[in-house]
Amino acid sequence: MTLSKAETPFPQGQVSAALLAWYDRNARRLPWRAGPDEAADPYRVWLSEIMLQQTTVAAVKPYFAAFTTRWPTVEALAAAEESAVMAAWAGLGYYARARNLIACARVVAADHGGHFPDEEAALRALPGLGRYTAAAVAAIAFGRRAVVVDANVERVVARLFALSDPLPGARDSLYALADSITPDMRAGDFAQAMMDLGATICTPRNPACAICPLRDGCAAARTGTTEAFPVKAAKKAKPVRRGTAFWLERDGTVLLVRRPAKGLLGGMMALPTGEWTAADPGLAGAPTEAQWRPAGTVSHIFTHFALELAVVVARGDAEGIWWPIERIEQAGLPTIFAKAAASAQSVDP
């Protein structure tokens, strides 16, 4: 790997000592976090970690409150209807997480007596728990030493060591560096402290190096190049796809469908649409022949493409789920279809 002159910014153990001292005074208070002398609840730790994957703290808070109120234990969640969980997840994104959430809860309830395993390797085997989440739950819920690397830790470590190899290619190097500063004690606090530092001080842009507890040991800060790290590989451009969403009304209800279990928006409720292609598909894929009238266009950016979705409305009949229009908010539509529904209701069918 390529590092600056100083391979270990601080003497062994100094990073974690300085960071934990900072954390003791500056830890964020979050709904899923145990208090100073409180035991962590593995269910809440796990649930929060799944929700927080690629998702901001602000977005997660209301969903975490709703889930823990409705399903206070992993066994309650395991017994829930799958459709209820999917609907409760609507709007949070990455819906495979919700499918894996249910699968994981059922494995824990059926095979582990309702208790999450307390070792990283066993956690890693559960649905939806990858390298990061297994390490995070092991450390935060069970106090196990684990190398916990998320995007925050990547940024902090890349800057501390001025790692100039581009990510994600240099992931193994980064794990080795993170391992080198991970303490044996207070594993959960250390992991959360690294993430708090990354979220509040060692931010992607305009990092607050002046008040950083690790400044003296930071190779990037020392040379005034903090924002140059982490180095990342170039990204690909997003293609544009076009589609049409069909709002078909019948006696105060609207036609909805449930999307196929896997793939984009898998398992979620939706408006009928045809194919999404580079060219405008027009009325191809309509659920029925009717006097379709235009009702605007909605745009949405997915991870790997942009969607321009024309909305058309009509009255008629077809096979599907007829949902009361006044209760459309409870249908559990993903955001793109919630946008389309709002646009459709702006004109008369």
Place this chain on the structure above:
DNA sequence: GAGGCGTGGGG
């Protein structure tokens, strides 16, 4: 290992 997979907020 590279690509599929959502959404909302901030600069």
Place this chain on the structure above:
DNA sequence: TCCCCAAGCCT
């Protein structure tokens, strides 16, 4: 407006 990014996982 546009671009970047977020407590990643799965295939």
